[in-house]
Amino acid sequence: MNQNLNDIQLKVKEALIRASTVFSADKKSVLSRAIETEPSPNVRWVLETILENADTAEKTRRPTCDDTGIPHLFLEVGGQNSVTPDILRQIYQGVAEGMQELPCRPMAVKGSDVQRLEQSMGLFDDPAALVPAPIRIQLVEENVLRLHVLMQGGGPEIRGKTYRVFHQHKMSAILDEIVAWAIEGAGLLGCTPCTPAIGIGRTHYEAAALMLEAMIHGRFDQQNAIEQEITERLNQSNIGPLGLKGQTTALATFLRVGPQRASGVRIVCLRLCCCVEPRVASVLL
Amino acid sequence: MEKINIPIVDNLFPSLVIGTRILLFGKIFTGRDAVLPKLVALIENNKLDETGIDLKGAVIFHTAVSPAGVGPTSSNKYDIESTIPALSKAGVKIHLGKGRLSPETIRTLHEYHSIYAVIPPVTALLESKILERRVAAFPEEGMEAFHQLRVEGFPCIVAAAHGKSLYEEGSESP
Numbered sequence: 001m002n003q004n005l006n007d008i009q010l011k012v013k014e015a016l017i018r019a020s021t022v023f024s025a026d027k028k029s030v031l032s033r034a035i036e037t038e039p040s041p042n043v044r045w046v047l048e049t050i051l052e053n054a055d056t057a058e059k060t061r062r063p064t065c066d067d068t069g070i071p072h073l074f075l076e077v078g079g080q081n082s083v084t085p086d087i088l089r090q091i092y093q094g095v096a097e098g099m100q101e102l103p104c105r106p107m108a109v110k111g112s113d114v115q116r117l118e119q120s121m122g123l124f125d126d127p128a129a130l131v132p133a134p135i136r137i138q139l140v141e142e143n144v145l146r147l148h149v150l151m152q153g154g155g156p157e158i159r160g161k162t163y164r165v166f167h168q169h170k171m172s173a174i175l176d177e178i179v180a181w182a183i184e185g186a187g188l189l190g191c192t193p194c195t196p197a198i199g200i201g202r203t204h205y206e207a208a209a210l211m212l213e214a215m216i217h218g219r220f221d222q223q224n225a226i227e228q229e230i231t232e233r234l235n236q237s238n239i240g241p242l243g244l245k246g247q248t249t250a251l252a253t254f255l256r257v258g259p260q261r262a263s264g265v266r267i268v269c270l271r272l273c274c275c276v277e278p279r280v281a282s283v284l285l
Numbered sequence: 286m287e288k289i290n291i292p293i294v295d296n297l298f299p300s301l302v303i304g305t306r307i308l309l310f311g312k313i314f315t316g317r318d319a320v321l322p323k324l325v326a327l328i329e330n331n332k333l334d335e336t337g338i339d340l341k342g343a344v345i346f347h348t349a350v351s352p353a354g355v356g357p358t359s360s361n362k363y364d365i366e367s368t369i370p371a372l373s374k375a376g377v378k379i380h381l382g383k384g385r386l387s388p389e390t391i392r393t394l395h396e397y398h399s400i401y402a403v404i405p406p407v408t409a410l411l412e413s414k415i416l417e418r419r420v421a422a423f424p425e426e427g428m429e430a431f432h433q434l435r436v437e438g439f440p441c442i443v444a445a446a447h448g449k450s451l452y453e454e455g456s457e458s459p
């Protein structure tokens with residue numbers, strides 16, 4: 001194995017651990033601002049505890065949540081860079097090592113198709129037995145080979161939704177539908193404040209891929225008018241942190257709009273990222 | 286923040302109203318979907334004593350215990366919420382988890398002088414407050430076995446007590 005491939009393994013391992021243990025600076029600032037504006041001492045306490053957890057996680061390199069999530073990989077390739085089978089093997093090896101070192105929760109389900117569906121054969125003890133979701137590779141303009149590692153928890157998957165919306169040639173029709181889904185999901189999520197990540201595309205696959213891109217590129221301190229409107233409308237729902245009411249149901253919204261189909265239908269993928277998400281880290285390989 | 290030692294004594298109860306923030310000290314049990322119905326079956330068959338588990342004044346935290354740590358799962362999942370009445374009757378004083386419970390469960394908690402508290406999903410912080418952990422029963426369930434943890438200052442907030450809940454329409458978080 002040459003030095004370069006060893007490096008890739010190490011960088012991917014560190015990225016997975018960073019995604020699982022570190023809150024971004026813009027997320028910490030938006031949480032701090034919410035603490036200053038919430039009138040209820042109990043709600044402030046919940047937000048302060050979430051921030052304290054993030055600090056402890058970063059210092060101790062322990063996961064922010066015990067549901068450490070399913071690894072999702074997004075690889076950007078541009079310029080003279082290439083992706084070889086060896087590079088992909090090193091990426092998967094780095095993911096496995098990261099899950100062991102953290103350690104992640106052992107969550108890989110044993111058995112045949114039916115046994116896995118029924119979860120009748122139990123779980124593997126090795127956290128690295130968890131297979132990452134299918135990797136996505138994207139051609140970019142920059143001269144880079146850049147990997148984004150996301151760790152996707154179960155709660156947001158239960159409350160997520162990918163479905164069609166009839167747009168009626170009005171953005172407001174799409175927005176109303178998204179806000180209605182988000183309010184319903186946030187009330188049931190438990191681990192609020194959330195951050196809705198939304199992809200709008202032509203197919204279910206494309207919408208889900210755009211939603212992942214929204215999680216990767218979204219910034220808590222850079223919000224467009226549509227993102228702000230969704231966040232504000234969610235915050236009027238009085239669901240609040242941990243469902244204990246208050247003004248902070250959502251911290252921000254991350255939206256990615258892709259190419260659209262010549263039709264009356266838009267496919268919307270909404271994932272209500274929970275209070276420890278997005279758990280994402282990016283690394284140049 | 287009110288500091289509470291486990292096992293919990295009955296005369297503490299009047300002060301534990303909804304919205305009270307508490308820190309738990311001592312030994313707490315953990316269990317979730319897989320193991321709590323089995324525990325209730327032991328109680329119903331008068332076999333709990335054989336396990337050496339004493340639920341008088343106990344706290345049960347709805348979580349798995351894995352190498353990644355602990356964190357609350359939703360207490361309103363059927364296999365968890367449906368065990369709250371029998372476990373309260375057997376002496377459990379605090380059920381610790383997350384999410385809204387049904388009005389019927391809140392009434393039952395009141396009947397047996399038990400309460401429900403929510404704990405934020407703060408695994409790294411909780412990890413720093415766990416002094417010991419051991420499997421207390423059902424080891425075959427792996428991370429979902431019935432565990433006992435010795436903890437020092439687990440932070441939580443009373444969400445349902447004395448027939449009232451923080452999640453009710455019209456109630457504001459104090």
Ligand code: SF4
Pocket residue numbers: 065066067068153154155156191274275276277356357406
């Ligand atoms: S919803 Fe998020 S914070 Fe809550 S248990 Fe799942 S991963 Fe953890």
